[in-house]
Amino acid sequence: MINIKQIETFYWTLKLGTLQRAATRLFITQSAATKRLQELEKQACLPLFEPGSHKVQLSPKGAELLEASEGLIASLARLDALRGAAHQVQRAVRMGLTELVTITWFTDFVARTKAELPDISLHPDVDLSARLQRKLLDGDLDLVVIPQDYVTAAMASIPLQSITFTWLAPPRLFPEGTTLSLKQLALWPIIVQGPDSGITQRCEQLFAQEGIEFNHVYGSNSLFALLALIRAGVGISCLPRGLFVDEIERGEFQEVTLEVPPAAVNYHLAFLKHGRTALIDTLADLARQSTQGDARR
The missing domain is CATH 3.40.190.10 (Periplasmic binding protein-like II)
Structure with a gap:
């Protein structure tokens, strides 16, 4: 029987472009991700990828499954956001920041996040803008705060502040x-x-x-x-x-x-277009509150 873990692996492999990136996002090994895809293809009873395509070109059956998976992943994300704090497993959010963000409003943002979302664990990555952009596109980060100039067509973004x-x-x-x-x-x-x-x-x-x-x-x-x-x-x-x-x-x-x-430089909170969730919107709102309280703009 097809299970959620197999669907997640299939979905993120297609969205992130490689099996390794999907495995990193799901915190599993590449071999475990491969096994899940093999099991999923066996359960589907038809090939999900075109032969010889190195798992890039979907078969008609694979395209059908991807369409169904997108709705399922979105529903799971909404359910996860609504889950009660009493039984929710702490969730890690990998967040990329520039030095400017780190030394201005990020401390306030962490405090607000702990108060509003006690089950969220922030994992910051401080780096230069172009490197943060690449890490997000590679699936190594969930969201980044970068200048608008670095927001690409593959990303969605939410304006946060303008820096003089x-x-x-x-x-x-x-x-x-x-x-x-x-x-x-x-x-x-x-x-x-x-x-x-x-x-x-x-x-x-x-x-x-x-x-x-x-x-x-x-x-x-x-x-x-x-x-x-x-x-x-x-x-x-x-x-x-x-x-x-x-x-x-x-x-x-x-x-x-x-x-x-x-x-002036406009800073945005950016994330991959297919990765928007209720949690992202909540974190963006908290970030806006923190930037509005920062006098060093």
């Missing part, structure tokens, strides 16, 4: 009241994070749009390390203003005024 960025330089580098063009700014070393960073991508796009070459200085993937490099006089960098507003007001850094100020 500013250019910071060592104190008194420019006369007070100076306004620079982008070309003038490019005369100075520009400190960026690694190539997978949203900040780096934004800087490269900004100068490329104007056809201006600039001197990259790959400093660090840490925002606070970038701040230390600015303080040391290595160069200028574009950073979240709200995170360092106290240092700016104390005169530890000079805020550089450009003719065209940097655009």
